Amino acid sequence: MFASCADPSILSGLHWLACYLTTAKHISFYSSFGTVLLLLALAAPAALLLGFAGALADRSQNWLLALLGRAYIAMVRGVPDIVFFLFVPIALDQAVEYIRNILFCDERAASVWQGNDFVVCAAAKMPLSSAAPFVHTLWGFVLALTAFAIVFGAFAGNVLAGAMRAVPRAQLETGAAYGMTDRQVFRHILLPQMWIYALPGLSNLWMILVKATPLLFLLGVQDIVYWARELGGSKTSAYAYPHPDWRVWYFSGLLVFYLLLTFVSERVFGLLMTRLGRGQALQGARQQGALGGVL
Amino acid sequence: MKKLIIAAILASFAAVPALAQTVRMGTEGAYPPYNFINDKNEVDGFERQLGDELCKRAGLDCVWVVNDWDSIIPNLVAGNYDTIIAGMSITAERDEVIDFTQNYFPPDPSAYMALKGAAGSVASGVVAAQTNTIQAGHVAASGATLVEFATPDETVAAVRNGEADAVLADKAFLDPIVAESGGELVLIGGDVMLGDGFGLGVRESVGALKAKFDAAISSMKADGTLNSMIKKWFGADASTF
Structure with missing residues (x-):
């Protein structure tokens, strides 16, 4: 990166270390922290949205919708996460290529399955083979994000459905007594009050989501775990900066990062709990909050 | 969400023809x-x-x-x-x-690498190899206890920290590691021709x-x-x- 780093073999001490820590590979390592934070920033609202839809479907008067919502929540919660994390990106990737194969290929093979191979024409590839590496990385990230949103959406759905049931019935009936429609009761009474009941469960979910981010590594996204292993492994002089096994230092760095992240999250959720609790009859919610924290 | 993403991506690539x-x-x-x-x-x-x-x-x-x-x-x-x-x-x-x-x-020959002076045997000891390699297959068939790792580097680390008695890998991969270990690591048991x-x-x-x-x-x-x-x-x- 710096001109003085041109020949690492003659460097020593701190100068060597400074050059070592600013190689292109290390820059990728540092930016992969951004990848993890970006995943969290996108997966959390996406999961919340999916969860909200799931919880609404679960409460729906329409039996088909209710069945769909219940099936989604029960199925995803009942299957090991890792199975979904491995299944969703592959299935989604191949589904997209299958559809593109029908749309964009002039000469289509009889079947996309030929022996072991999944074959689509060049124009149906997702992304195209000629696309920039950045696009391939982005697509991998989007697939991973979708898997996170689907899995954590089901858990969020369960939490939100429980929170909706926890709002005191008397409150809703009072709304009805004032002549509010079901929709108005939901919008003006249930929705503002449910969050205090949902928060303990959601904060747990957030912690689990934070700790699940290394699954990105499993999905082939070059996240911080990938780089810690790659950079920490012992290096012979085939590399410009040979060094022995330094994985313990890199993984210690990750440890600090995750501890900081969860520590800050705890504080933020604490503040949020106080803020949302204003003006509410909190006795019930506090108790539930304490329970939720244990669960 | 999923459908939106798919639709957006399908649309964004629809106009791009495949060339070279x-x-x-x-x-x-x-x-x-x-x-x-x-x-x-x-x-x-x-x-x-x-x-x-x-x-x-x-x-x-x-x-x-x-x-x-x-x-x-x-x-x-x-x-x-x-x-x-x-x-x-x-x-x-x-x-x-x-x-x-x-x-x-x-x-090209493969070879076993172990810590200098280690007592373990490549025929009956614990031997590390990378998963799904011909070396792993060879160790499994040799009667030694096979421990598999996802990356080549981890197989070498296993020998260094004593988790395995030896590692079987391509000799050309091990040679520089032996040369730069300062005598800590040695090749043992001669060449093994595989593949x-x-x-x-x-x-x-x-x-x-x-x-x-x-x-x-x-x-x-x-x-x-x-x-x-x-x-x-x-x-x-x-x-x-």
């Missing part, structure tokens, strides 16, 4: 000097240089893709990239799933690509450039064609 044939070269990037990721974050090593030359001769536009060894064959048949060039030995089992070009690297050399892995359904690479490898064998490339990376007394 881009071949995506899949490699592991963790097996120096065959293939590794250098400090500039680029794929480097013998196979990088060879692959670029093969693509030039075959008139292909090549890009490099790094993929874990564990999933390197599944991701080839799923179409994530078009070739495997990752020090992969041509074996009958792999040939049932994918196709290989002719070998671009001659059959029929390395070939490029391609999907069974793309015969044309295989033919192009076969022709390019033949031409590099014929004019001696392949041999000089092997000597450059593996020393003057490396086995050549």
Whole structure:
């Protein structure tokens, strides 16, 4: 990166270390922290949205919708996460290529399955083979994000459905007594009050989501775990900066990062709990909050 | 959400026609000097240089893709990239799933590496090897206890920290590690000949690509450039064609 780093073999001490820590590979390592934070920033609202839809479907008067919502929540919660994390990106990737194969290929093979191979024409590839590496990385990230949103959406759905049931019935009936429609009761009474009941469960979910981010590594996204292993492994002089096994230092760095992240999250959720609790009859919610924290 | 993403991406790519044939070269990037990721974050090593030359001769536009060894064959048949060039030995089992070009690297010895003065035996002790390699298969059949690791580096680390008595790997991979260990590590038990050399892995359904690479490898064998490339990376007394 710096001109003085041109020949690492003659460097020593701190100068060597400074050059070592600013190689292109290390820059990728540092930016992969951004990848993890970006995943969290996108997966959390996406999961919340999916969860909200799931919880609404679960409460729906329409039996088909209710069945769909219940099936989604029960199925995803009942299957090991890792199975979904491995299944969703592959299935989604191949589904997209299958559809593109029908749309964009002039000469289509009889079947996309030929022996072991999944074959689509060049124009149906997702992304195209000629696309920039950045696009391939982005697509991998989007697939991973979708898997996170689907899995954590089901858990969020369960939490939100429980929170909706926890709002005191008397409150809703009072709304009805004032002549509010079901929709108005939901919008003006249930929705503002449910969050205090949902928060303990959601904060747990957030912690689990934070700790699940290394699954990105499993999905082939070059996240911080990938780089810690790659950079920490012992290096012979085939590399410009040979060094022995330094994985313990890199993984210690990750440890600090995750501890900081969860520590800050705890504080933020604490503040949020106080803020949302204003003006509410909190006795019930506090108790539930304490329970939720244990669960 | 999912549908939105799909729709957006379908739309954004709809207008782009496929032009030149881009071949995506899949490699592991963790097996120096065959293939590794250098400090500039680029794929480097013998196979990088060879692959670029093969693509030039075959008139292909090549890009490099790094993929874990564990999933390197599944991701080839799923179409994530078009070739495997990752020090992969041509074996009958792999040939049932994918196709290989002719070998671009001659059959080369593997070797056991252990801590100097260690008491363990390679015939009955604990031997480390990378998952899904011919070395792992050999250890499993040899009567020793096999411990498998996802990356080559982890197999070496296992020997250093005493988790395994020895590691079996390609000798050309172990040689620099032994040389730079300051006498801590040694090769033991002599050479073990495994496999029929390395070939490029391609999907069974793309015969044309295989033919192009076969022709390019033949031409590099014929004019001696392949041999000089092997000597450059593996020393003057490396086995050549």
